Amino acid sequence: xxxxxxxxxxxxxxxxxxxxxxxxxxxxxxxxxxxxxxxxxxxxxxxxxxxxxxxxxxxxxxxxxxxxxxxxxxxxxxxxxxxxxxxxxxxxxxxxxxxxxxxxxxxxxxxxxxxxxxxxxxxxxxxxxxxxxxxxxxxxxxxxxxxxxxxxxxxxxxxxxxxxxxxxxxxxxxxxxxxx
Amino acid sequence: xxxxxxxxxxxxxxxxxxxxxxxxxxxxxxxxxxxxxxxxxxxxxxxxxxxxxxxxxxxxxxxxxxxxxxxxxxxxxxxxxxxxxxxxxxxxxxxxxxxxxxxxxxxxxxxxxxxxxxxxxxxxxxxxxxxxxxxxxxxxxxxxxxxxxxxxxxxxxxxxxxxxxxxxxxxxxxxxxxxx
DNA sequence: ATCCTCATGTAAGACGTTACATGATTTA
DNA sequence: TAAATCATGTAACGTCTTACATGAGGAT
Numbered sequence: 001x002x003x004x005x006x007x008x009x010x011x012x013x014x015x016x017x018x019x020x021x022x023x024x025x026x027x028x029x030x031x032x033x034x035x036x037x038x039x040x041x042x043x044x045x046x047x048x049x050x051x052x053x054x055x056x057x058x059x060x061x062x063x064x065x066x067x068x069x070x071x072x073x074x075x076x077x078x079x080x081x082x083x084x085x086x087x088x089x090x091x092x093x094x095x096x097x098x099x100x101x102x103x104x105x106x107x108x109x110x111x112x113x114x115x116x117x118x119x120x121x122x123x124x125x126x127x128x129x130x131x132x133x134x135x136x137x138x139x140x141x142x143x144x145x146x147x148x149x150x151x152x153x154x155x156x157x158x159x160x161x162x163x164x165x166x167x168x169x170x171x172x173x174x175x176x177x178x179x180x
Numbered sequence: 181x182x183x184x185x186x187x188x189x190x191x192x193x194x195x196x197x198x199x200x201x202x203x204x205x206x207x208x209x210x211x212x213x214x215x216x217x218x219x220x221x222x223x224x225x226x227x228x229x230x231x232x233x234x235x236x237x238x239x240x241x242x243x244x245x246x247x248x249x250x251x252x253x254x255x256x257x258x259x260x261x262x263x264x265x266x267x268x269x270x271x272x273x274x275x276x277x278x279x280x281x282x283x284x285x286x287x288x289x290x291x292x293x294x295x296x297x298x299x300x301x302x303x304x305x306x307x308x309x310x311x312x313x314x315x316x317x318x319x320x321x322x323x324x325x326x327x328x329x330x331x332x333x334x335x336x337x338x339x340x341x342x343x344x345x346x347x348x349x350x351x352x353x354x355x356x357x358x359x360x
Numbered sequence: 361a362t363c364c365t366c367a368t369g370t371a372a373g374a375c376g377t378t379a380c381a382t383g384a385t386t387t388a
Numbered sequence: 389t390a391a392a393t394c395a396t397g398t399a400a401c402g403t404c405t406t407a408c409a410t411g412a413g414g415a416t
Contacts (some may be wrong), residue, residue, distance in 0.1 A: 001402080001403075002273075002275045002278055003403085003404095005275075005280075005282070006277055006278045008282070009278055009281050009282035012282060012284065012285065017366095017368090018367080018368070019365095019366065019367050022328070029281065030208040030277075031272060032272060032274045032277035032278060032281070033272065033273055033274060033275075033277070034271055034272060034279055035404090036404080036405075036406095037367090037368085037369090038369080038370090038404080038405080038406090039403080039404065039405090041363060041368065041369060041370095042369090042370095045369095045383075056245070060366090060367090062366095062412070062413060062414095063182075063365090063366055063367070063412075063413080064366060064367040064368070064410095064411075064412075065368085066365075066366085066368080067206055067367090067368085076285065077254050079282060080285055080286070083279055083282060083283075083285060083287070083290075083291075084286075084287065084290060086294060087275035087276040087278075087279055087294065088273075088275045088362095089273075089275075090272070090273065090274040090275070090276065091212060091214055091272070091273040091274075091376095092212060092213065092214060092270070092271070092272055092273075092278075093182075093213055093214075093268075093270065093271040093272075094213060094270040094271075095182045095185075095210045095213075095267035095268045095270070096267040096270065097212035097213070097270075097330065097333060098182055098185055098186045098189055098212060098213055098267075099267055100264055100326060100329050100330060100333075101186075101189050101209065101326055101327065101329075101330045102185070102188070102189035102192060102259060103263075103326040103329075104192065104264060104323035104326055105192065105256065105259055105260055105263060106260070106263040106264075107263070107264065110263075110264060111263070112246065114266060134184050141367080143284035145351050145355075146280060146281055146282070146283040146284055146351070147281065149280050149281075149283075149344075149347060149348055149351060150277065150280060150281045152344060152347055153277060153280075153344050156340045156341075156343060156344050157337075157340060158338045159340070160337060160339070160340035161336075163336060164329075164332060164333050167329060167332055168329055171326070171329060175325075181374075181375075183375085183376095197394095197395075197396090198395080198397095199393095199395050199396080200393065202395095215376085216376080216377070216378095217378085217395090217396085217397090218376085218378090218397080218398090219375085221374065221396065221397060222397090222398095223400095225397095240394090242384070242385060242386095242394095242396090243384075243385075243393090243394050243395070244382095244383075244384075244394060244395040244396070245395075245396085246394085246395060246396085247395090247396085271404095335368075343393070
């Protein structure tokens with residue numbers, strides 16, 4: 001279980017609300033570890049009980065109040081302990097890839113449509129990562145180097161996926177032309 | 181839930197036991213969708229109850245008996261229905277990546293050691309995928325093209341990961357040299 | 361008017377992991 | 389002699405998703 005550790009990593013450099021964290025999980029870090037707001041609020045509750053994070057209540061007007069969390073010494077110690085232990089093997093659930101493997105039974109046109117949508121999404125994500133990476137390169141302070149590596153992973157991953165998508169497109173278009 | 185669909189895709193071309201499927205999930209398709217034998221046996225039980233697969237009991241000597249499963253027409257129909265619906269978004273749980281993001285608090289030497297191990301694993305996987313891909317290229321029949329695409333995804337993914345790992349190594353080695 | 365963003369949460373149920381159980385044969 | 393391979397399963401527990409709930413302010 002390292003949702004807690006992903007949260008602690010994010011809280012290393014910044015105070016954040018559950019909502020803030022959920023946004024980060026949906027964007028940058030989401031490629032690597034994803035979580036919905038329900039999971040995050042639950043985990044923040046547990047981390048707070050265990051004194052690994054603390055929060056201050058921030059009233060706002062026009063908007064709902066929020067809780068800004070920050071990591072505690074105990075939380076930092078837990079992170080250090082976890083960093084020393086070998087990481088659990090990566091897990092993936094990519095339903096679109098399962099579809100491509102089973103594409104012999106699929107309608108090529110429908111799959112091509114879905115492929116186009118995913119290509120669009122991936123291109124947008126790539127552009128976001130590249131913009132974020134450029135920002136970080138400008139400021140180049142100490143521990144931003146590791147955040148930069150995370151973005152580099154995102155960039156290389158999108159590029160590899162897009163290259164693969166072109167191969168898929170060729171095969172699907174070829175299948176289509178042989179059907180008519 | 182598409183563990184069931186991943187299983188049905190694998191059973192499209194071949195009769196297989198739960199054990200056989202578990203091996204495939206540990207290797208080729210595992211990059212895309214992973215599952216342990218417990219999950220697979222459970223799901224095969226459900227698929228059988230719902231008449232999406234059938235099995236025949238095969239006694240063996242020297243080895244335990246096995247059940248060889250094959251997909252039914254109903255199973256194939258379910259697969260076709262699923263292939264038409266948009267795929268669920270991909271989910272990832274990559275603890276090592278979380279570690280890199282939090283590497284500011286980590287011991288660079290320990291992380292480098294873990295990186296080396298993962299590089300080894302990925303290189304072996306890459307070699308396996310490339311060998312499998314060459315086999316498929318030789319026989320080039322109808323629906324092996326989609327299996328080939330799955331392998332291509334695996335290959336591109338390993339290559340991208342290995343390229344990224346070199347960037348990580350540089351940063352970690354640099355961190356190390358500035359510590360002394 | 362309707363949807364999106366901000367902001368937090370609960371609860372039920374589905375899904376997944378870890379541990380346990382068995383037992384013959386082959387390889388190191 | 390110990391560990392791995394083949395082969396199937398159950399039970400307990402932990403994690404994750406889906407649905408529900410609230411409510412103001414801003415954008416379309």
